[in-house]
Amino acid sequence: MRIGIAFDIDGVLIRGKRVLPQAIRAIRRVQDARVPFVLLTNGGGTTEAAKAKELSRVLDSDIRASQMVLAHTPMAPLAANYSNVNSNAVLILGSPFLCIFTCTRPSSSKRNESKSGKSECKDAALAYGFKYPVLAEEILVTCPEIWPFRAPSKSCQPISLDRKIGAILSFHDSQDWGRDAQIICDLMRTGGDLRRVVEPHHRDRTRHLHQHHTPPEQLPLYFSAGDFVWSNNLPLTRFAQGAFRYALETVYSRLTHGKPLEYTMYGKPHKVTYDYAQSAIDAHAVSLSLSHEVPIMPCKYFGIGDNPESDIAGANNNGWTSILVKTGVYESGPHEAKYLVADVEEAVDVILSQPHD
Template structure:
């Protein structure tokens, strides 16, 4: 939720984005889904998914071999290809090439084993969504990390230093669904990869880069997206006066907003329920607390009208 410069403009339209640590589909597919669910037309450029800022990696890896982890079937590979990555492999492709790579996983009909993976170095590993098979994906990722040739399925392990970059799209440790208690999210998978990497290397720390809230790459990407929207509404747009961020997750929504100078508003519809939950850490404390998103919007309008 953003307020444009110029007192009257927000009466007509306020640039806003839906900024989520979810993903696993294209921005187009998510906008379509949200439009249907909310009964409000949401454009693809109003949706920022956890992996949306990873488009900044396309320049570097467009023609290189990337291993994409997470999501249902081939969907994250399709997201990556849609972004512009041209040489994408998923773990299912490797298991289809050699089922003994992870014998507890069956070969899927959506697998496309296009290479001899023991000869085809992997240039980067990108976790775009929750892994659907932790053990298999952890095994294949550590195989690549341990390989002197950045491959899998070759007895060339013992790589002393990490030579393959690893990117994660979502730092959240847990997420909430309709179940009464939170479920493990991509952050739990990442901690597990770090643990197993230490075990296999005698204590080396995994190096990686995080996208998604509360990280800066995501807020920079969000700002660019909002500026683009604002320039359509007002070609003279040069910047925003205030940013409001509404969210339920203290570790991502509230901390991200606080750290980037956005006015944080916590809703009680998810993880955040009570200020006691965040009493011990200043960076997790919201500027305002409301029940739900509708209340948050009304609060923002009140605040802006009073200025």
């Protein structure tokens, strides 16, 4: 069959910390049918390999790292600009210094936990080729007065302030909105020079620039996802990365007397992410072919999701066939899916029951 599928994760395969039982059956059916697929999510905060390993365990399936398209995965090519010894550092926003991913399979009451003693966001940045990724918590440890409202992590080490920050990349939901908003605004107003933020002998110059409203040099700022909310086991939705971006825009505009915050968006529903996902599906199609076979390349792509604003809008706008499931943040809205189904297993029924040759 000349088709490819992109599954969203939260709200489609997993709800909160529990795998939906339909998800295990749906993934198994797609694998048995030898249909190429990826897991396309606006979540992240870890490496593709770590996420694939965790999902393989809870879904009882073999998921490869190359099938994982996390929110920040399409950002990997940006590393080419920050990959050598003379490069500026980059600020990576996302997971806390200690990252824990917990998930429960439907057949078990025992949780599977994966713990890391270092930031998985930083691991992802290093894997992409960024030479000097730094974390907001590392900056806070170096200068606690930057955000003096809580104690810095004892597990995090201070960093050198000699190297400027050349870009800011939000890989995942902010774990401390106040800290991150303060640091971003500091970096934007000082051209990425942390010394001008923390060292006393720079104080007069920095105050002069602020008082005379000199337009600050904005650093490149990238957000990996724009989702405003996401769903877990609670009846009401939770704020996501998009909510932090709205808050940051308001704070920055007020601080700079109306200057808009400039940034670049990745993630669903943006074209750069769907182009990347389509390439990943095509690569999976090639890997499914036997050595003597000509690969059966997809000519039709399906996007299964629970969020009309990201999953359905993205699929529709990029020429894919959209399928909306009711197991996540589903609400009726302006972005109408081609198919509306109860869950991911019914979505797979719809896909596999159609002629695709």
